[in-house]
Amino acid sequence: MVNKFLIHAKEDYVGVATDDIRKDETVEGTYMDTNQKTSLKAIEDVSLGHKIALRDIKKGEKIIEYGEPVGQATKDIKKGEHVHVHNIKTMRW
Amino acid sequence: MTTFRGYERENGRVGTRNHVLIIPLDDLSNSVTMAVENNIYGTRAIPHPYGRLQFGRDLDLTFKTLSGMGRNPNVASAVVVGIEDQWTQKIADSIAETGKRVEAVSIEGNGDLKTIEKASRIARDMVKESSDKRRKEFDVSNLVVSTKCGESDTTSGLASNPTVGVVFDRLVDEGATVIFGETSELTGAESYVARKCATPELRQKFQKIFDDYQKDVTKEGADLLGSQPTKGNIKGGLSTIEEKAYGNIQKAGTKPILGVLDYAEEPKVKGLNYMNTSSAAAEAVTLFSAAGAVVHLFTTGQGNIVGNPIEPVVKTTANPKTYKSMTEHFDLDLSGLLNFEYDLKEAGNRLYNVMVKTASGTLTANEILKHYEFAITKLYISA
Numbered sequence: 001m002v003n004k005f006l007i008h009a010k011e012d013y014v015g016v017a018t019d020d021i022r023k024d025e026t027v028e029g030t031y032m033d034t035n036q037k038t039s040l041k042a043i044e045d046v047s048l049g050h051k052i053a054l055r056d057i058k059k060g061e062k063i064i065e066y067g068e069p070v071g072q073a074t075k076d077i078k079k080g081e082h083v084h085v086h087n088i089k090t091m092r093w
Numbered sequence: 094m095t096t097f098r099g100y101e102r103e104n105g106r107v108g109t110r111n112h113v114l115i116i117p118l119d120d121l122s123n124s125v126t127m128a129v130e131n132n133i134y135g136t137r138a139i140p141h142p143y144g145r146l147q148f149g150r151d152l153d154l155t156f157k158t159l160s161g162m163g164r165n166p167n168v169a170s171a172v173v174v175g176i177e178d179q180w181t182q183k184i185a186d187s188i189a190e191t192g193k194r195v196e197a198v199s200i201e202g203n204g205d206l207k208t209i210e211k212a213s214r215i216a217r218d219m220v221k222e223s224s225d226k227r228r229k230e231f232d233v234s235n236l237v238v239s240t241k242c243g244e245s246d247t248t249s250g251l252a253s254n255p256t257v258g259v260v261f262d263r264l265v266d267e268g269a270t271v272i273f274g275e276t277s278e279l280t281g282a283e284s285y286v287a288r289k290c291a292t293p294e295l296r297q298k299f300q301k302i303f304d305d306y307q308k309d310v311t312k313e314g315a316d317l318l319g320s321q322p323t324k325g326n327i328k329g330g331l332s333t334i335e336e337k338a339y340g341n342i343q344k345a346g347t348k349p350i351l352g353v354l355d356y357a358e359e360p361k362v363k364g365l366n367y368m369n370t371s372s373a374a375a376e377a378v379t380l381f382s383a384a385g386a387v388v389h390l391f392t393t394g395q396g397n398i399v400g401n402p403i404e405p406v407v408k409t410t411a412n413p414k415t416y417k418s419m420t421e422h423f424d425l426d427l428s429g430l431l432n433f434e435y436d437l438k439e440a441g442n443r444l445y446n447v448m449v450k451t452a453s454g455t456l457t458a459n460e461i462l463k464h465y466e467f468a469i470t471k472l473y474i475s476a
Contacts, residue, residue, distance in 0.1 A: 008255070008343075070336040
């Protein structure tokens with residue numbers, strides 16, 4: 001299995017792709033704080049630098065990255081989905 | 094405990110460089126300082142467009158920046174050149190507090206040519222004296238290290254910024270002083286930064302700096318918030334201003350903030366310090382160098398190439414394309430972190446080692462390419 005994403009902190013709901021991830025690809029990720037591995041199946045394409053959901057996230061739930069809330073879900077997000085401006089937004093405005 | 098080889102100054106501070114600095118008090122004095130730099134080996138002039146008819150806080154900051162550059166332990170001695178003698182002497186007096194040699198020369202009543210000769214002769218003697226100084230071994234706790242990122246992309250938040258964070262944590266554990274800034278870029282993570290402040294007083298001080306900045310933005314009718322993250326950021330994968338801010342703040346590491354500093358203010362405590370700075374690269378690095386920082390760690394995504402006249406700027410990126418296309422600007426390639434060639438801890442070791450070598454005299458890419466950006470932060474219009 002190819003290591004294709006990194007996760008900043010163990011609390012995080014999202015990982016960040018270090019290479020382009022294809023739909024239906026099963027990929028491995030590494031936690032940067034603990035070096036632990038995890039794996040999941042991508043249910044859509046996720047480009048390099050973009051985020052992938054590590055778990056199901058309900059609409060309105062906060063998105064945790066860097067161990068901190070960085071936005072909230074504007075719709076339900078499934079594990080393995082691309083997480084970006086189409087399904088999360090800032091909590092500021 | 095790690096050591097480096099630095100220059101001990103008269104006040105006990107330790108420098109990583111041994112410059113003879115030629116400081117123009119004002120725009121009118123730039124020509125003289127550049128002529129001296131041209132005449133005398135081993136001198137460096139820092140021309141700039143300000144110093145006349147400024148007032149209040151803005152004037153104070155310009156003079157604090159100029160004297161701060163002279164006070165920095167990377168400077169062995171300095172010549173201050175000004176159009177009139179009173180203010181010139183003020184800057185020289187502030188530099189003299191450090192115990193190092195400083196001379197003031199003024200142009201009014203003399204003209205450029207006589208002033209160039211006088212300043213060149215002084216600088217000639219200063220270079221002779223400074224070249225006689227030798228590096229000695231010092232504990233890293235003597236270092237003041239600053240950081241800033243520029244032209245960031247997702248590789249910054251993912252790899253190069255957390256790597257600086259690892260180095261900052263280690264430096265704090267080893268008793269050094271480290272400084273981060275970039276007030277505007279903290280927007281979205283300001284409550285996290287406030288929580289990191291060690292005392293309620295520091296938290297209040299930080300909050301006031303942040304609120305004042307927000308007021309300035311509103312006063313100008315600008316909407317920085319609505320434009321963040323930028324279209325380029327979004328294309329790269331950043332979704333929210335909070336996410337962008339947390340990517341930035343990784344550079345600060347995980348230690349509590351023990352000092353909150355105004356523009357160009359010298360840190361009073363060791364450990365992690367925050368300084369109010371612009372997020373424009375040259376302005377921020379200038380403010381850090383004026384506060385006495387002796388090595389800078391700069392991360393970039395798309396390839397910011399900033400340097401500084403007296404503070405060596407260690408430049409790194411984790412973006413393999415940027416590293417390959419702009420290799421001459423970099424001191425360290427961190428793209429291996431994204432290829433899983435090594436982990437964050439190892440990346441931290443690599444950057445730390447480059448930092449220690451730089452502190453001991455190894456030249457950085459910015460020094461070799463003569464990237465000596467000196468940009469004074471202007472707070473408002475002159476009279």
